[in-house]
Amino acid sequence: MKLYIKNMVCSRCKMVVKSELEKLGLQLFSVELGEVETISEISDLQKKEIAHHLKLFGFELIDDKKSRIIEKIKLLIIDLVHTKNNNINSNLSDYIVGHLSQDYNTISNLFSEVENTTIEKYFIHQKIEKVKELLMYDEMNLSEIAFQLNYSSVSHLSNQFKKVTGFSPTYFKQLKNNKRKQIEDL
Incomplete structure (x- = not known):
């Protein structure tokens, strides 16, 4: 099962989330920026406990599709700037579309609507x-x-x-x- 987590922006965040979820008894398959995959299913009660526990560390569980897309865009940009030094062979819109496989106008409008800024300004x-x-x-x-x-x-x-x-x-x-x-x- 996949959990989508807001505010995971660095390798230290990954370590904290992994450690805290393991303390809660979860068996993890993978931990990536903004995304954790568990080996077994998680009940609604467990989700509430996870959400409460992660909130103590500044993280949030994301349940809706729009928020997941926004968080993925943010993580792509953060990774691009802070890890890859903005080193891409295409423009930003092509880079994002290549990773999300969605129409740029759609995700750009969604980002602007939710974040009150454009993807370019965020970048x-x-x-x-x-x-x-x-x-x-x-x-x-x-x-x-x-x-x-x-x-x-x-x-x-x-x-x-x-x-x-x-x-x-x-x-x-x-x-x-x-x-x-x-x-x-x-």
Whole structure:
């Protein structure tokens, strides 16, 4: 039986979900981002117990088809940006359609209706979050970050960053450094 779980976004999430479901006595066949397959069937009472238990860790069981599709789109984008560094050989819509095997207009409209934003804007926000993360690590310069995330140029990255955050990447980095100094002074 498959369980669909919201908010699983990284390998640590997979480990937590696996561990907690095993504590509840479930035998698992596989644990992937957003999806767990159990060996045996699960009763409605067990589902309620699982839902309650996972909620303590910030996860939610997803029962309806629309929510599952939305979560799959989000997980595809998160994986693409945070694991694969936006490294695809096609455009975003083809990438998503290739993984979901559904009409892009349909899933795009559904995503916009439920999330109040477009798939493209969600994708851009995820890319900006990755840029912030890389700026915080302070191991790469802006040119390297732009290249890694497949931006056409540093200025394109900078413009998109400022549009989303209200700050230039350089200013954001200075803010981060100032906050770190204040904490270290304590």
